[in-house]
Amino acid sequence: MNHLWHSHKLHFFVLFLSILCLIGFSKLQRPLTLASITNLLPRASASAWGEAPMPLTYYPADNPASASPLIRWTKDDQAVSYQVEFFDSIPSNLSDMKLSSKHIYYVAAVFTNAYNPDIDEFAPEAIGNKALYWRVRSVNFDNKPISKFSTPEPIYTDRTHPKINAPIPTAVYDSENGHNLLYPVYSWIPNHGAAKFELEVLSQPPENPGGIEPSRYRIFSTICPFGEQYDPAPRFGSRAFYWRVRALDAEGQPVGVYSEASAITLNPKRHWEVGIYGDSISHGGGHLSYGPADWEYGYASYLSFPSVNLSQSGDTSQALVDRFERDVLPFHPHYLLILGGSNSLRGGVPAESVIADLQAIKEKCLQNNIKPIFLTLPPINPANIKAAFDEDTASGWSDQFALVNDYIRSEVHIDIASALDCPQGILPTELGLDGLHLDVPGKKSMADTINQNWNDVRLQADEQ
Numbered sequence: 362m363n364h365l366w367h368s369h370k371l372h373f374f375v376l377f378l379s380i381l382c383l384i385g386f387s388k389l390q391r392p393l394t395l396a397s398i399t400n401l402l403p404r405a406s407a408s409a410w411g412e413a414p415m416p417l418t419y420y421p422a423d424n425p426a427s428a429s430p431l432i433r434w435t436k437d438d439q440a441v442s443y444q445v446e447f448f449d450s451i452p453s454n455l456s457d458m459k460l461s462s463k464h465i466y467y468v469a470a471v472f473t474n475a476y477n478p479d480i481d482e483f484a485p486e487a488i489g490n491k492a493l494y495w496r497v498r499s500v501n502f503d504n505k506p507i508s509k510f511s512t513p514e515p516i517y518t519d520r521t522h523p524k525i526n527a528p529i530p531t532a533v534y535d536s537e538n539g540h541n542l543l544y545p546v547y548s549w550i551p552n553h554g555a556a557k558f559e560l561e562v563l564s565q566p567p568e569n570p571g572g573i574e575p576s577r578y579r580i581f582s583t584i585c586p587f588g589e590q591y592d593p594a595p596r597f598g599s600r601a602f603y604w605r606v607r608a609l610d611a612e613g614q615p616v617g618v619y620s621e622a623s624a625i626t627l628n629p630k631r632h633w634e635v636g637i638y639g640d641s642i643s644h645g646g647g648h649l650s651y652g653p654a655d656w657e658y659g660y661a662s663y664l665s666f667p668s669v670n671l672s673q674s675g676d677t678s679q680a681l682v683d684r685f686e687r688d689v690l691p692f693h694p695h696y697l698l699i700l701g702g703s704n705s706l707r708g709g710v711p712a713e714s715v716i717a718d719l720q721a722i723k724e725k726c727l728q729n730n731i732k733p734i735f736l737t738l739p740p741i742n743p744a745n746i747k748a749a750f751d752e753d754t755a756s757g758w759s760d761q762f763a764l765v766n767d768y769i770r771s772e773v774h775i776d777i778a779s780a781l782d783c784p785q786g787i788l789p790t791e792l793g794l795d796g797l798h799l800d801v802p803g804k805k806s807m808a809d810t811i812n813q814n815w816n817d818v819r820l821q822a823d824e825q
Contacts, residue, residue, distance in 0.1 A: 411439055413457070413511040414474065414497050420516045427522035428488050429553050431529070432495060432514075433475040438657055438801050439507055440499035441650050441794075443471045447478070448494045448513065449487060457509040469504070471497075472650050473588060477525055479553045480518055488518045502649060502749070502794065525552050526617030527571075528588070528606045532654035534625045539661030541627055543671045543688060544644065545596055546654045547604050548589040554616045555608030558585045562592065563603040567622050573607065573615045584609070589652050591674060595688055601626040629691040633669040636694030636731075637661055638681065638722075639701045641674035642739065647798040649749060657801050663808030666815065669694065677705040678718035685725050696822055697726055698775075698811070700736040702765050703797070707741060709755035712764035719768065732822035735769040736811075737778035738762050739803070742788040745796025759786055773821045780810040 414434040420426040434443070447466040455461060466483040468476060480488060487493050492515035499508040528549040534540055547560055560583055567576040575582065580602075583590060596602055601624040608616040637643050643660070645653030653674070656662045661670050671688050673680070681701045689697065699722060702715040719735065726733040740762060743754035755761075766778060781803065783789060788796060792803040799807065 410506065411437060411499065411508045413509045414440075414443065414499060415511060416497075416514040419514070420518070422492070422517045425489075425517040425519040425522065427524045428481050428485075428518050428520050429477060429479045429524035430516060430518060431475060431477050431525055431550070432516070434497050434511065436474040437499040437508060438648065438651070438655075439501075441472075441502050441648065442500055442504075443474065443476075443497050444469055444500055444506075445471055445476055445495060445497045446510070447483065449484060449491075451494055451513050455513070457512075458506075465493075473531065473548070473550055475529075475531075475550045477550065477553045479524075488520055492517050527620045528552050528555070528558060528608055530604075530606070530620055530623045532623070534623075534627075534654075537656075537662075538667055539659055539664060539670070540656055541669055542644070542653055543595045543597060543627065543669070544673045545592045545604075545625060546589065546646075546652045547592065547606065548652060548654055549606050549620060551588050552608050552617055554610065556611040556616075557609050557613075558588070558590075558606050559583075559609055560585055560590050560604065560606045561619075562596070563605070563622065566603055566624075567605065567619070569619075570622065571618050573618050576605075578603075591652070596625065597627040597629050597691065599628050599630060627669070629693075633667075633692050633694045634696060635664075635666060635668040636689060636692055636697045637668050637670045637672055638689060638697050638699050639672045639736075640676040640681075640704055641672070641798060642703065643672035643698075643700050644670065644674045645672075646674070647800045647804070648794050658798075658804060660799075660804040660807040660811075663805050663812075665812045668698070675704065676701060677708075677710070678702045678715045679705070682718050682721045682725075685722060689725075689731070690729060693729070694731060696732045696734055696819065698734050698736060699723075700738070700777075703738055703741065703762075706738075706761045706765065707743075707746070707754045707758055707797075712761040712768075715761075715765050716768045719765070723772065727825060732819075732825055733773065734818055734822050735772050735774040736807075737766045737769050737774060737776045739778050739781055739793075739799060739807075740783045740786050740788045742790070742793065742796035745788075745790060745794065747796075749795035749797075773818060773825060775811050775814045775818055777807045777810045780806055 417433040445468040446464040452463040494513040496510045496513045498510040501507050530549045532548040561579045562581040563576050563578040564580050565578040603622040605619045605622040607619040610616050645659030647658045651658045661668050678701050705715050723733045793799045
């Protein structure tokens with residue numbers, strides 16, 4: 362059961378695309394390959410709809426876009442994906458609640474809050490002559506709307522302007538609280554025509570910026586099916602490393618050039634008082650479409666103190682034991698917030714083994730003058746895990762979780778699980794859509810509980 366969160370997301374995307382097979386639409390961002398899915402997550406009702414996404418890019422007549430423009434809109438952290446419609450004029454009686462039969466182009470599944478169409482493909486006669494219009498709405502897991510459509514936004518285009526010819530990186534690692542990962546996640550906006558992507562990680566800035574050839578400084582590369590990639594290796598050091606990505610067509614030929622290289626620095630020699638250590642619940646991400654570099658889905662972003670995130674998605678409790686020396690000791694935090702065991706327990710590993718692993722982590726901490734602080738395990742929702750990932754949960758999981766939490770509550774700990782409103786001990790959909798990873802309200806609850814107890818628990822930890 363050592364499944365990475367990005368493999369969960371890949372499986373979800375396949376399921377999501379199979380749903381779209383049943384719906385019928387004009388255009389798709391990705392090809393469809395599978396049949397239907399039946400056990401879907403709970404649907405959002407019209408009364409629960411949020412505000413429409415708002416356009417963030419504007420292309421008036423005096424500042425037109427290229428024939429392949431980038432359009433952006435505000436992120437909806439309740440959306441799994443977005444639908445986008447284009448019109449050559451605004452239809453009369455256009456409903457903001459329904460798809461229109463008058464659109465000239467329709468994208469049924471956009472998994473980031475931006476899109477790069479090629480207008481030459483569906484409205485070449487409009488370029489340089491008149492405005493087109495676009496609008497967007499948020500949809501949920503089973504492609505049902507959870508917001509109204511935005512107000513149609515005009516877009517003027519000009520063929521003399523250069524088209525976007527590279528993916529646009531969106532993962533931004535900076536000095537803000539919680540915006541660091543030992544195991545980075547790279548994300549980008551796909552450029553038009555991409556069927557897949559090649560990511561490379563570099564030890565130095567590339568010697569060939571804007572090119573199509575790999576850099577001589579490449580230290581890792583992989584082919585990615587979507588606009589996101591989890592790094593399987595820890596990346597840290599006193600110097601920055603760099604990453605960039607290029608689009609490929611279905612035959613593996615370049616579509617444009619490499620993106621600009623982005624720098625990331627995670628220096629273990631900086632004084633890190635607090636480390637975060639765990640699996641994907643601590644690494645970040647949630648609501649099926651959001652990864653750890655979507656910082657609102659990481660509880661570290663809401664802590665009242667700085668921290669370094671040493672977590673890795675997919676970890677079992679044994680994996681946390683195994684990588685302690687490699688990943689924790691170089692940073693040597695004074696306090697280590699530990700949350701692990703959910704993947705092991707739901708996969709059928711008995712509570713006694715998980716408790717033994719947590720005890721081993723505690724001993725490793727104390728041997729190295731690191732103060733361990735455990736977090737209780739939030740409950741899961743096996744039905745939603747099955748719906749989202751087609752994964753079964755071991756029978757008796759709830760009893761096993763309770764045994765592990767009893768052990769944690771006997772140690773220096775913060776009880777984040779008790780602070781979550783989980784009737785009958787099941788994680789509700791509104792706290793974790795996929796049944797495993799807490800969404801924004803759940804991550805905020807984790808951080809609030811930690812913040813409220815931090816002063817007291819530090820004193821307890823220092824007495825160990």
